[in-house]
Amino acid sequence: MEEETSKKELVMQAALELFSEQGYHETSVSEIAQRAEVAKGTVYWYFESKEQLFQEIMLSGLDNLYNRIAEQVTTVGGAVEKLEIVVELFLDFFEQNQELARMYNESTNTVSQRFKEQMHLIRENYLDLISQIISNGIEEGSFRADLKTEPMAQILLGMISAFNPICQSDELILASKAEHILEIFLRGIAE
Amino acid sequence: MEEETSKKELVMQAALELFSEQGYHETSVSEIAQRAEVAKGTVYWYFESKEQLFQEIMLSGLDNLYNRIAEQVTTVGGAVEKLEIVVELFLDFFEQNQELARMYNESTNTVSQRFKEQMHLIRENYLDLISQIISNGIEEGSFRADLKTEPMAQILLGMISAFNPICQSDELILASKAEHILEIFLRGIAE
Amino acid sequence: MEEETSKKELVMQAALELFSEQGYHETSVSEIAQRAEVAKGTVYWYFESKEQLFQEIMLSGLDNLYNRIAEQVTTVGGAVEKLEIVVELFLDFFEQNQELARMYNESTNTVSQRFKEQMHLIRENYLDLISQIISNGIEEGSFRADLKTEPMAQILLGMISAFNPICQSDELILASKAEHILEIFLRGIAE
């Protein structure tokens, strides 16, 4: 009657864990089924292929983050505060989902054209969101008017990625990472 | 009589091309041998395994870049000029070796612990180099004294990666990329 | 309220179509269920297994033909006329049911011993029927008395099969096929 978690979700969770622990290629469908405690066939009942499973996980994860950011950003007024939120939520997401971050990197060559396009679209959504915020900041007079918003958005994402736990050795705390990024970026684009 | 290119180099070149075109897992040793126009066994005469081959390519590529940067950096005086060189050489390298950049991303999970450690070491070398420059800049009075150099170095690398051609859609020219990065970063860390 | 066609018949029809379009092994139970617009489980309510379904289709088809031939053959007097009917009905059946003809060929190795025996039995029925006609023809004085009826029956079936549309490239019309067969066979066995 309760059926706490659907089998599909069990599979996705198991796959997320294994993909991020071991990588896409190093994880077999059998392993996923085993960890999810379902039969191998069940994986194929819910997903057309291993790759599809991967994509569904990626896309849903990134979509969630986007929605969370887009939502929170409306709760504050100034462009500076908005960027603070973007940075924090992103860093928090990387912290919580090292898996996806890692998978994102690994997937570059692995997957189908259609998937790449979807990923690109998602990335563009993020860039648009940030560009918009910067644009608002310029109107507000908070940021320099001579900036091209799109490359700025790219740079911010790059800075954030620099603190993706995968790339990092030393262990800064999240708040500190955000501080460093904002310190440079906001100063860099300030009026 | 001349033997223009050694078979080992032919193999490395073929592997570099194929790895970057298709990714590590999607490239078979047979393909590499074929493209290099040598027998499969020859690959194994020069390299212990496919993974070793991969690593040798990666490491030699990144090493070259490091040496080039380290060398050029000594030819100028100020910290600002040094950072300009770092940014430009990195961006140029990405442009010339999209392959390695892509491979670097993909390799995160793929490979052995020992290899990861080597990659980390290389990355640390880069970070040290940049940290050192920033540190000098602080002493010079060019940069703020309250900065932690290591996170700054990380941030700079992150910003540079943001313009890795793999991640990008729009086609900025190299000079323009460098300008954007330096504009924000130098302003961000300036005294 | 009317329920024009029973689900069982829908399944058999769908299976017949698919088996003959694609062959036994190339057709999955899922496909059959889909084409029949019933659930997969329904197939298993009516048939013990995929093989049973196949057999039921085969046997019922061949049984129908046998009965039709056996019946029509009584409506004429002479052995020659009887053989004409045999040939025509067979050829007509092949034309109408290329599917079954094809399936018959394919099934030789596919299926269980018990099924093969049933098929053999059916074949023997056909051979008996024809042998009997030939035997009558000999008594009538229409056919040579030195003939062994059983091999003659076999030969006739073989000749008929030669015009099975599967084996053929050129498109003779049915009447013409029958004519060719009878021309040779009747002349060959005539007194």
Place this chain on the structure above:
Amino acid sequence: MEEETSKKELVMQAALELFSEQGYHETSVSEIAQRAEVAKGTVYWYFESKEQLFQEIMLSGLDNLYNRIAEQVTTVGGAVEKLEIVVELFLDFFEQNQELARMYNESTNTVSQRFKEQMHLIRENYLDLISQIISNGIEEGSFRADLKTEPMAQILLGMISAFNPICQSDELILASKAEHILEIFLRGIAE
């Protein structure tokens, strides 16, 4: 130095045996490798796929038979004697290679379009050969001039197939089968 049988031949032989014992679908590549006493990979070293292996076996078998017939047929003068040779060699072939005969039947749906076309071509070669003989017989005055040679050739092949051991229950000896066929066919087409 001797290497009595090449591994490729071992594989083909094993496959031929297993296919004819159990059928195409019922035989796994593993089984073939096992019976041939080679590794599974070796099968794939010599053949692109299971289907290719099947095709190579079929085509080479039928080609051999054709060549044998075409050759022997030139050693005798009259059309009647030529047809006797055709019938005998065919029947002998079926006897020796029940396997191939059976496989031929089963393959109808299994395989690729290109293969079907090749099979058709081979069949046409056989039909042409026989048509030609009949045509010569007509010129010789041995056979009726009102015959269409192509359907006659088809009929003869059909008669021969009727004695394919697969289709048969009782065990006639080869000579007797040939006699039956020729008795009817030659009488049927005689002047």
Place this chain on the structure above:
DNA sequence: AATGAATGAGTATTCATTCAT
């Protein structure tokens, strides 16, 4: 040094069948 035939462990995927609802 170089070759390429041979190996066999490993993997994604299919599909007949079952059974709780």
Place this chain on the structure above:
DNA sequence: CATGAATGAATACTCATTCAT
């Protein structure tokens, strides 16, 4: 009667690696 989610055994095929020549 009817459904379709769940199962897991079975299979074709790949590919890094070895080694006799």
